[in-house]
Amino acid sequence: MKRRNNRQAELADAIVDPGRRRLLKAAGLGIGSLSLAGTGILASTPARALATNARIVIVGAGAAGLAAANRLSATLDGARITLIDRRERHLYQPGLTLVATGLWKPGQTIDENQRYVPRNVDWIQASVSEFDPDANRVVTDTGDTIDYDYLIVTTGLHVDFDAIEGMSPELIGREGIGCVYDNPEHATRTWEMIDRYTTEGGVGLFTRGPGGIKCAGAPLKVAMLTEDLAQRRGHRDRLEMVYNSPGAGLFSQPDMDQFLKEEFPRRDIAINWHHRLVGIEPEQRRATFATPDGDIRFDYDFIHVVPPMRAPDALGNSPLAWQEGSFADDGNWMEVDRHSMQHPRYPNVFGAGDCVGTPIGKTAASVKAQVPVVVDNLVSVIAGRELTASYNGYTSCPLITSRGQAILVEFDYNLDMVPSFPFISPYREHWVPWIMKDKFLKAAYNAMLRGRV
Ligand SMILES: Cc1cc2nc3c(=O)[nH]c(=O)nc-3n(C[C@H](O)[C@H](O)[C@H](O)COP(=O)(O)OP(=O)(O)OC[C@H]3O[C@@H](n4cnc5c(N)ncnc54)[C@H](O)[C@@H]3O)c2cc1C
Numbered sequence: 001m002k003r004r005n006n007r008q009a010e011l012a013d014a015i016v017d018p019g020r021r022r023l024l025k026a027a028g029l030g031i032g033s034l035s036l037a038g039t040g041i042l043a044s045t046p047a048r049a050l051a052t053n054a055r056i057v058i059v060g061a062g063a064a065g066l067a068a069a070n071r072l073s074a075t076l077d078g079a080r081i082t083l084i085d086r087r088e089r090h091l092y093q094p095g096l097t098l099v100a101t102g103l104w105k106p107g108q109t110i111d112e113n114q115r116y117v118p119r120n121v122d123w124i125q126a127s128v129s130e131f132d133p134d135a136n137r138v139v140t141d142t143g144d145t146i147d148y149d150y151l152i153v154t155t156g157l158h159v160d161f162d163a164i165e166g167m168s169p170e171l172i173g174r175e176g177i178g179c180v181y182d183n184p185e186h187a188t189r190t191w192e193m194i195d196r197y198t199t200e201g202g203v204g205l206f207t208r209g210p211g212g213i214k215c216a217g218a219p220l221k222v223a224m225l226t227e228d229l230a231q232r233r234g235h236r237d238r239l240e241m242v243y244n245s246p247g248a249g250l251f252s253q254p255d256m257d258q259f260l261k262e263e264f265p266r267r268d269i270a271i272n273w274h275h276r277l278v279g280i281e282p283e284q285r286r287a288t289f290a291t292p293d294g295d296i297r298f299d300y301d302f303i304h305v306v307p308p309m310r311a312p313d314a315l316g317n318s319p320l321a322w323q324e325g326s327f328a329d330d331g332n333w334m335e336v337d338r339h340s341m342q343h344p345r346y347p348n349v350f351g352a353g354d355c356v357g358t359p360i361g362k363t364a365a366s367v368k369a370q371v372p373v374v375v376d377n378l379v380s381v382i383a384g385r386e387l388t389a390s391y392n393g394y395t396s397c398p399l400i401t402s403r404g405q406a407i408l409v410e411f412d413y414n415l416d417m418v419p420s421f422p423f424i425s426p427y428r429e430h431w432v433p434w435i436m437k438d439k440f441l442k443a444a445y446n447a448m449l450r451g452r453v
Helices: 002-016 020-025 063-075 091-102 184-200 218-234 254-266 364-383 433-447
Strands: 055-059 080-084 090-091 110-114 120-126 128-132 136-138 144-147 152-153 202-206 237-245 269-272 276-279 288-292 296-300 300-304 349-351 395-402 405-411
Touching: 020 055, 020 300, 020 349, 063 091, 063 364, 063 433, 091 144, 091 184, 091 218, 152 364, 184 202, 184 218, 202 218, 202 296, 218 237, 218 254, 218 269, 218 300, 237 349, 254 269, 254 405, 349 364, 364 395, 364 433, 405 433
Parallel strands: 055 080, 055 152, 080 120, 152 349, 202 237, 202 300, 237 269
Antiparallel strands: 090 110, 128 136, 136 144, 276 288, 288 296, 395 405
């Protein structure tokens, strides 16, 4: 019965009306910024399945884990593939920004993992509490030990609310506190705060956690969409908006950084550099920022809290994590070769998605580009062939500047723009990236989960 439901859901995802299909086609496979065009890699599923009885464990059934499970199960014949994740709910996280700014309903971001787990993959509903790559096994929090021949780590990341003194997720939606990250409940409560702030006005503080965070564009989008909403409501003069950046820039890609450094002042959003949120006093509506001149306190009416992010503890404390250097200090991220996505010390281990320590790209668009590389290279390891697939650092962000307008930013490890669509400039706002984000990216994302693109 469950399988029939899966099939029906699969068909529902595949059915698009003719208008949508035309735009999807124009957008190159209909993937928008999740397109492989411009990534410098080819998503290759070998024409013939490779026969093997290898035991493959995938830890984490989010965007990367499900995409890897589907691609592998279609590529290998006879492999015993096990997926481990306690979570039953699948969250379409790119939709959370739209929920937090009142443009989407929370239900639009909620799905079920079961719909995407392939038939020939075993799903263990537990969390991995220990990675033991020297013994080729993982241990779950239910006490089970699972041995593997090959491991793919796709655990995503941990949003570290505890790193901000006085902050906890329960505060989101109270005392003017919002946070778009983590789940639709947080995003919904953030919308309640933004709805009130853009009516009543006051001081709004917009923050960003230091180091690697997922979708680094999200804190910027929340600020710009809040500003846009206040304009539309005719209340802009009631808002004093301040963006406190933990570093000296707003965005890693230099052209986009320059654009935003001009755009924010133009929209009367003040910027403070080297201001890192370290504490919050909810009752007083006061936030503390560490700066080169010492701690500075700001009173606020609304604050968008973006905590630091890091690898989940089980991974970050394991031998799989970077042992030294910036990816160890900033987040305990998993060590991989940035091109092959293979672990340099454990060649039977690969990683993809938000958990890996690579210079850029904690986005679903990066997942889209990384997973085919992981699968290709893992199949090569199994077959005893040379690894040939290479990830070029592709990442992408439809940077929404206002309702109806966005800039499709696509770039690689060199921070060079790698636009997929010749008719959309990566340097200016346009309605097409907005339509992609609002209407088409979710279908593209679901196709990625199923390993189709
Ligand atoms: C607000 C917001 C806006 C975004 N906007 C965009 C956008 O516009 N474009 C874009 O491309 N990307 C966007 N992203 C980023 C994108 O959603 C993520 O990069 C992507 O989901 C990462 O996929 P993942 O598989 O690495 O992690 P996830 O999808 O988060 O999945 C990780 C999974 O691992 C599981 N897990 C964790 N620890 C363990 C463990 N120990 N054992 C077993 N399982 C474990 C979790 O339960 C989870 O199911 C956005 C994200 C957010 C939050």
